[in-house]
Amino acid sequence: MKKKKSALLTEVELEFMNELWAIGEGTVRDVLDRLPQERALAYTSGATILRILEQKEFVTSRKAGKSHIYSPTLAKDTYQTRSLKDLSMKLFDDTPASLVARLVDDDTLTEEALGQIRALVDRRLKNESG
Amino acid sequence: MKKKKSALLTEVELEFMNELWAIGEGTVRDVLDRLPQERALAYTSGATILRILEQKEFVTSRKAGKSHIYSPTLAKDTYQTRSLKDLSMKLFDDTPASLVARLVDDDTLTEEALGQIRALVDRRLKNESG
């Protein structure tokens, strides 16, 4: 009885979800129109992706006129957390600190970004409920 | 002429690379023996994965006796950075700070882990070459 829910989005699925998260909800056309110029997908391709997302329960749809309007069933935040957990588990021995260690070692990080990161951590530590 | 270097490991490839990184180098048998009990892959499956990794230039091999010995061509650190960059780009608007924000918002993070994270960031900020 292994309920091995995949839970993670594929590359193209994520591409579509990002647009849905940005606009809240939308039709196939809405999403397609938001993709970059050079990404010239056929209408049916977009429809297929959204249908698959619905099947995997990442989105739901409702009928409006002749179109379906799709909306995410999970918040982007939630999915971000899930992804980080997955990456941490697979590549960082399930140790979030070592993930951050690698991140802040990145030479291309700006000082500004570093400052922001410290501020975030500090704020969180202060707000810790005792 | 798009030279679309994939650059990222698949799930099983990563599983194998993790073992190679742990032991430095090894044969098909060496890697297979390190996988968890319940992961009962056929020998040929392991050999195939390593051959693909070699083809993608994530490992090289040398002959020793009748076996091949495989070793990584890139450090785990390097690949960690690459993965984080990819995740940050695809899911965090290319803003590492928001990635950390999500990470430290995770309720399951221990206070200890949070402290470690802050220490890392502080150390990095102090060591900034002026």
Added chain:
DNA sequence: TTTGGAAAACCAAATGCATCGTATTTACTC
């Protein structure tokens, strides 16, 4: 030195999923 066997390499493919599209049908609008 030959040979027999074990371990590994090599080859070729089956399965399943992700991506993308064409052809066809359906459903509004005027």
Added chain:
DNA sequence: GAGTAAATACGATGCATTTGGTTTTCCAAA
């Protein structure tokens, strides 16, 4: 009812994962 835009059905292609069957390679014993 004609025209248009969306939905649905269906399938081609390619990659990831896994394996079985066959050949090669090396070692050790007769």
